[in-house]
Amino acid sequence: AQSVAQPEDQVNVAEGNPLTVKCTYSVSGNPYLFWYVQYPNRGLQFLLKYITGDNLVKGSYGFEAEFNKSQTSFHLKKPSALVSDSALYFCAVRAAGTYKYIFGTGTRLKVLA
Amino acid sequence: EAQVTQNPRYLITVTGKKLTVTCSQNMNHEYMSWYRQDPGLGLRQIYYSMNVEATDKGDVPEGYKVSRKEKRNFPLILESPSPNQTSLYFCASRKGTGAYEQYFGPGTRLTVT
Numbered sequence: 001a002q003s004v005a006q007p008e009d010q011v012n013v014a015e016g017n018p019l020t021v022k023c024t025y026s027v028s029g030n031p032y033l034f035w036y037v038q039y040p041n042r043g044l045q046f047l048l049k050y051i052t053g054d055n056l057v058k059g060s061y062g063f064e065a066e067f068n069k070s071q072t073s074f075h076l077k078k079p080s081a082l083v084s085d086s087a088l089y090f091c092a093v094r095a096a097g098t099y100k101y102i103f104g105t106g107t108r109l110k111v112l113a
Numbered sequence: 114e115a116q117v118t119q120n121p122r123y124l125i126t127v128t129g130k131k132l133t134v135t136c137s138q139n140m141n142h143e144y145m146s147w148y149r150q151d152p153g154l155g156l157r158q159i160y161y162s163m164n165v166e167a168t169d170k171g172d173v174p175e176g177y178k179v180s181r182k183e184k185r186n187f188p189l190i191l192e193s194p195s196p197n198q199t200s201l202y203f204c205a206s207r208k209g210t211g212a213y214e215q216y217f218g219p220g221t222r223l224t225v226t
Contacts, residue, residue: 034214042220043203043218044205044215046214046215046216049214051213090156099169100161101146102158103148103156103157104155
């Protein structure tokens with residue numbers, strides 16, 4: 001069965017510091033991995049994806065994520081956090097050849113000025 | 114403007130009174146999906162549709178029905194709503210084979226009393 005774990009309910013980071021939001025997954029076969037962001041009272045917005053190729057993928061707003069097959073992880077990172085990055089972040093996985101998406105429980109990122 | 118729209122955005126109803134939440138996309142996307150978002154549980158997929166007249170169950174389909182008679186529309190039907198269906202609902206779409214990211218609607222907050 002597919003699953004996604006986001007072990008931290010909340011991550012606090014000071015503005016200007018690097019940030020990491022963790023995600024691990026379990027899926028049969030090749031994974032398609034995604035990060036989405038949700039701002040208050042809004043729908044989810046796509047940030048980035050890993051499908052194949054380079055393990056480091058770059059996305060919107062300066063975010064990047066590293067796919068680690070051996071650790072089954074796909075952590076979201078940003079070198080320098082902004083207060084405006086404060087939001088709810090979701091990791092998601094879909095097994096190649098399937099249509100089902102599994103989302104994590106979300107991590108609330110709070111960037112402190 | 115390319116978008117996914119949902120109606121209504123807010124709905125308060127009573128147990129057992131049938132309701133429909135509409136979802137429409139103007140991007141000619143093949144794939145559409147419904148999710149519910151609950152605190153501590155993240156997003157869970159209810160139903161998805163690969164194309165017109167092609168639908169399948171997600172992880173939490175009980176108590177819901179869907180139909181896909183036109184490519185642009187994917188309504189979610191609650192035949193006999195119950196309080197445990199109180200939730201925030203999101204519709205999403207993606208282009209089809211070879212496309213991976215989903216585009217989300219703004220959400221429908223449903224309260225069943």
